Amino acid sequence: MRIASAGIQHETNTFSDVPTRLADFERDSDCGSQFVGGDRIADLYQDTNTIHGGYLAGAISVEADIEPLLCARAQPSGRVDRDAFEHLMGLLIDRLRGALPVDGVLLDLHGAMATDDHDDAEGEIIARVRELVGKTMPVVVTFDLHANITQRMVELSDVLIGFNTYPHVDMYDRGVEAAQLLCRMIRGELKPVQAFRQLPLITLPPMQCTLREPMKSLMSHVADLKVGSDIVAASVAMGFPFADIEDAGVSVLVTSSGDSNRASTAAEKLARRVWSFRDLLQPELTAIAVAMQHAQQLAADAGPVIFADGSDNPGGGAPCDGTVALRALIDADFRGAVVGILSDPETVAQAHAAGVGRTIEALIGGKTDDRHGESVRATARICTLSDGEFLHRGPMRQGIPGHFGRMATLRIGGVTVVVAENRMQLLDREMLRIAGVTPERSRLIVVKSAVHFRADFQQMASVIFDADTPGIHRPDFANFDYRSLRRPIYPLDSDVEFESES
Numbered sequence: 001m002r003i004a005s006a007g008i009q010h011e012t013n014t015f016s017d018v019p020t021r022l023a024d025f026e027r028d029s030d031c032g033s034q035f036v037g038g039d040r041i042a043d044l045y046q047d048t049n050t051i052h053g054g055y056l057a058g059a060i061s062v063e064a065d066i067e068p069l070l071c072a073r074a075q076p077s078g079r080v081d082r083d084a085f086e087h088l089m090g091l092l093i094d095r096l097r098g099a100l101p102v103d104g105v106l107l108d109l110h111g112a113m114a115t116d117d118h119d120d121a122e123g124e125i126i127a128r129v130r131e132l133v134g135k136t137m138p139v140v141v142t143f144d145l146h147a148n149i150t151q152r153m154v155e156l157s158d159v160l161i162g163f164n165t166y167p168h169v170d171m172y173d174r175g176v177e178a179a180q181l182l183c184r185m186i187r188g189e190l191k192p193v194q195a196f197r198q199l200p201l202i203t204l205p206p207m208q209c210t211l212r213e214p215m216k217s218l219m220s221h222v223a224d225l226k227v228g229s230d231i232v233a234a235s236v237a238m239g240f241p242f243a244d245i246e247d248a249g250v251s252v253l254v255t256s257s258g259d260s261n262r263a264s265t266a267a268e269k270l271a272r273r274v275w276s277f278r279d280l281l282q283p284e285l286t287a288i289a290v291a292m293q294h295a296q297q298l299a300a301d302a303g304p305v306i307f308a309d310g311s312d313n314p315g316g317g318a319p320c321d322g323t324v325a326l327r328a329l330i331d332a333d334f335r336g337a338v339v340g341i342l343s344d345p346e347t348v349a350q351a352h353a354a355g356v357g358r359t360i361e362a363l364i365g366g367k368t369d370d371r372h373g374e375s376v377r378a379t380a381r382i383c384t385l386s387d388g389e390f391l392h393r394g395p396m397r398q399g400i401p402g403h404f405g406r407m408a409t410l411r412i413g414g415v416t417v418v419v420a421e422n423r424m425q426l427l428d429r430e431m432l433r434i435a436g437v438t439p440e441r442s443r444l445i446v447v448k449s450a451v452h453f454r455a456d457f458q459q460m461a462s463v464i465f466d467a468d469t470p471g472i473h474r475p476d477f478a479n480f481d482y483r484s485l486r487r488p489i490y491p492l493d494s495d496v497e498f499e500s501e502s
Helices: 022-028 039-045 051-061 082-099 121-133 151-156 171-186 215-225 260-276 288-297 324-331 345-354 454-460
Strands: 002-009 065-073 104-109 139-143 159-162 192-198 231-237 251-257 305-308 337-343 359-364 376-386 389-391 401-403 407-412 415-420 444-447 463-466
Touching (some): 002 051, 002 082, 002 171, 022 065, 039 051, 051 065, 051 104, 104 121, 121 151, 171 231, 192 260, 251 260, 288 305, 288 324, 324 337, 324 444, 359 407
Parallel strands (some): 002 065, 002 104, 305 444, 305 463
16 A cells, blocks of 8 residues: 655735745745655654654554655745745645555645635645546545635545644644545545534634633544544634635534434534634733733742733744834833744844844844834843754654754843744744743743643743734734625624524
């Protein structure tokens, strides 16, 4: 048995003015700028908590040969431009054509990519693969919990499998599951039937977190659906709300073994359960002044206060150079705060030119646009410099190398700010340690992340606040002017009903 695997991943914030180009994929892809496949992918992802790590292990478990063809990804930002998408699709199709004949295909996609030409980029990817391999070849697709699932994606794939966790710590498990299901199909042991429900519901990242209620209980129910039944896969896609496309929002998928009625009934019940939680999925935001006050009242050994600056989350397409919290901390002369990790190549270059221990007059952050706070002018002492190379040690992407580009740690009064050349979400404590910061000893940490940081930071935190700051990833629907999103949809519209399809 021989299977092929490939992935092109991007989470597109259509409210961002920064286009995603081929150079972004070349910089951010784990396999490097040449998008090398084959053994390079196998060597990189073997025994890692990633989808392809799961694909490799799943194939081994069923004694199948797997040929990884392509793994390309870019940090979330604006729409993927036409040239980048067509170049990557050309690589995928050419390599798949060269790998034929194969018995099945695994596709590692995000589910919320939009391009200059395609609001449903994943649907286009699956369609081109299907055109090459034919209607009968098994194709299994894995997708992110934030996927905006479309009917086209469902119709063109045999099974769609989504992450059950946010922070995403089950990627390996979902990869294993996908590979094993694909091999069961190839052997004729499984004839999957998918049931899809798209809800008139759109939600924001903070309360999509599966470490919090109601998502914790909801995902426990999803896992229970597959216990002792003929349901072989079940997923809830909470959607990516910062994409102004028709299909943004929440959907559910249930796959049974040959029983369409069973799949449909289970999908309907699952969708109803999600709908019943709609009012509990709206976040509460906290100002930085409140977080500072709370931190000042805590005992020294209570653990840091975390201020999750999700509005400037690069993991959702924000520039990662917002300064509202930094400005407030400096103005208050707050002691023991860390702000990180800001993307500011200019300040990094200035710090590296000056050297450790020197003082610079820096203009920090606020350089991408005018929606995340103005640049902060300050006298800063250079504490550490680094090359930004690290290995993910937290639960997310564990074992995968990371590349911040050059980094600098600056001290402004009692505030420490970490800056880097590359834009990357702070989701692993190791990202601060390589900059000379011990997060456990901090009083207050401003993290450029919405939820993923919880995978490695939550256990040590005394309290976590969802930040009330401006930005293109702000968890507040009043901040966005949707033009293409289907309507009516809750909570943008008040009188919304979820019509049964049963």
